[in-house]
Amino acid sequence: MKRTALWFFLLLTALPLKAQNRQRRTIQLEWEPVPGATAYEIRLRKGPKNYTFKTKKPSWKGAIQPGLYEMSIRSYDERGVPGDWSRSIPLKVKLFAARLIAPKGDVFTKKEKRAEVAFQWTPVKGASAYHIFVNHKVYKASQPPLTIELPVAKAYKWTLIPLQGEKLLGEKSTPLHFKLYGAPLEKPQLQAPSTRVVQQITWPPVPYAKTYQKTLYFKENNQWKKVWEESSPQNAYSHDLSRPGGLYKLQVVAQAPLRPASPVATLEFESLGGLTNPEAIRQAQLKESIRRPSSFYAIASYFITAASYQFTTEDPALGSSSFQNVIGKGRIGFGYAPPTHPWGAFAIIDLAGMFYNQEPLVFPSLELHGTWTRKFYKGYLRYSGGIFQKELPLLFQEQGFNLSSPPVARTDAVENSGFHFGALYWQPLTQKLGYQLTARIYFPIDGTAFTRSDARRRQGVSAELPPSFSLGLLGSYRLKKNVMGFMGYTFRHDAASFKQSVSETETYRSDVTLDGHYLSFKLEYSF
Structure with a gap:
């Protein structure tokens, strides 16, 4: 061979x-x-x-x-x-295929955009490097593990090929699949409706959310009954006002693929019902625009005017006086009026004051009210009545003074207490604007003239009881859901009288009146 x-x-x-x-x-x-x-x-x-x-x-x-x-x-x-x-x-x-260890299955992270993932496999003897294939992208490593930053909320497939030098490739490993979950979605922040005419409830878009699971419940016989459910990408719920009126509960869950769902956001709200046409909805919206959203409220107001003061008397030892002066009147009050009940109550403390002959004069008053409210025409009519106590200053000239000189400011005052009754009509014009008409009359049943400096009643003085009254026209504007502002005109007539017996046969009557055309400001806060 x-x-x-x-x-x-x-x-x-x-x-x-x-x-x-x-x-x-x-x-x-x-x-x-x-x-x-x-x-x-x-x-x-x-x-x-x-x-x-x-x-x-x-x-x-x-x-x-x-x-x-x-x-x-x-x-x-x-x-x-x-x-x-x-x-x-x-x-x-060929080199042997490496055994892939991790990641596999579901991988959860707390990252919103990208997360580091550690890839683990068993080393292959003789391998000098490894090619890791992740969704068609190739990464190189000299030994395990290899940490790669990947976008979250995606599904991945990965495998590996060992290398020896630059020419020899090993066997490809059996692929592993995994899902990289992002951080849980944020809880939706449901925005409560400002009125009971609920047409839509919205919330800011939740980052990365794709859909929202919305579930509506209606409270019937003290039990929550599911009445509607929907999953959609809109970050809003449109309420059907033709549904029965009552208490509802909306639950919203933000959802997205490969991200844990958000915590359940819950909002309970009261809604009017049976509104089947646009005009009925519009009228309901107007009336709701002047309705307080909560049971408790506080008011603060200020009145300013050039008031007319008059003191007349039959006593020859005293001189009558009449003048005009700027008067300021501050009021604060607190009230309780449940939105679902017609009855309520509130109290007002009133401090009026002026400077006269460079001397400050302050005369307080107190009012307690019980209220009853009903729907009337296109707005609300509120009746109120209660008790009051008020003071008026006494400014007069004593015998011996020049009658042409100004009256002397004294610390004397007339105090009245009794009952009052009034009414207020409030009608909306738009969903923010409205107007109020007010009227009130005061009936004194007790009174005293006294000297405040020594807290002694003027000897032989008995108070007469003429009525006082006030009328007002105010515009209203809703500043916020729970804040209402008012501005307008108020006329107030305050009157008091007293008799002083100077002897068994001589009695003199004196009258005090204070009339003011006030520019009125008021702020009402519900809490």
């Missing part, structure tokens, strides 16, 4: 080994038989090392370590004389 080069056909098949011997891989080589050959020798060269194997068949099967080899073959004749080595060809024995 001639010693010629061996031309052969090579078939390489990689067969997996058992788990206890994963450092070697079984390969199978086959080539065309050489005529007259009785044996063959295979040479594998890996770097400086040579590995040789003999076989009598034109095939060989054995276990070798993964790597990049140079392979050649020669044949032996019947005399045992070897022929020439064939031309070397590269033989690539």
